Amino acid sequence: MTAERDPIDRLTCVIPAGGVGSRLWPLSRAKAPKFLLDLTGSGSSLLSSTWQRLEPLVDPERIMVVTGQAHAPLVRAQLPDLPEHNLITEPSPKDSSAAIGLAAALLEIRDPDAIIASFAADHVIRGSVLFERAVRTAVAAADEGSIVTIGIHPTFPSTGFGYIKGGGARTDLAPFDVYDVDEFVEKPDQETAERYIAEGGYLWNAGMFIARATVLLEAMAKSEPQLVADLREIAASWNSSDGAQKREELWPHLKKVAIDYTVAEPEAAAGNMVCVSAHFDWDDVGDFASVAKLLTRGRQSDLAVLGDSAQVLSHKSSGIVVSESDRLVALVGVDDIVVVDTSDVLLVTTKQHAQDVKQLVDRMKLSGGGHLL
Structure with a gap:
């Protein structure tokens, strides 16, 4: 009898590397967006630091980067160990649903049991052991069929981040740190943010999502069936002789929408989202x-x-x-x-x-x- 694969062995990490970072202009520009820059003085770009953070979890064969065609050469230069077939280029920016959805559709073909985890290219995280523990906990929950996000304990009443309202503990998925998501809350005003901190039970939404690739696509298809159908069609022809033509035909018409609206918010409202409460230090380098x-x-x-x-x-x-x-x-x-x-x-x-x-x-x-x- 074949031994069942450990969930972490089915994990592929996806790094969506898009967006210009206009709040960091004139340092961040279209030809050199913020994820390609060293904004911490560490000697590594934000993208390279993200790659280094994922290396202890998965080997390079299971790290994908989704970026614009114009940035592909610089991504290759910064990530020499990234396999060629794992650099996924978008013909034009279509927001996170298309970027992460395309990666999930390609993974679904490569490995029907694949688990996908998405980590933005422009975040700064300290505490590698705590990061790895949170991801492993999330992967175990995703293996049970859940759609999982990783929430960050707020350190001040920020109006620049979205929030996750936590619900009951899910000890059936993990002994600690996993909770139902009652609601995703948009960026609040100052008074509301201060109330969230005072009440407790709210986490910052860092935009990290972990799920079986097929589960993620099926959830997205509930609100955007045409988007998912087109992404699956693009993925099916990706390496074929007519792949470029199929992308040229379908990509411009894809709906431009964030994954928060196609998956996170509706699935939370339906009671299908869980959250890992993380303990590492996190910063979104936004301005x-x-x-x-x-x-x-x-x-x-x-x-x-x-x-x-x-x-x-x-x-x-x-x-x-x-x-x-x-x-x-x-x-x-x-x-x-x-x-x-x-x-x-x-x-x-x-x-x-x-x-x-x-x-x-x-x-x-x-x-x-x-x-x-």
């Missing part, structure tokens, strides 16, 4: 305020510098300076400032308004400044 927080963590400094610190002169100032030019950046008596100095753009704002950088990018798209994006 320059979050970059500053990462760079000054554990340091006796109020000013974060990314780039050549010799090009920054500061007196009684705090915030973050990103230096990519040969100019000297001098600060005197300014608090929580954000200065990003590149060869062709100088951005000055404050940490309080770091999220608003996206508004500038949106205006530039309409005003003919696209060459700077």
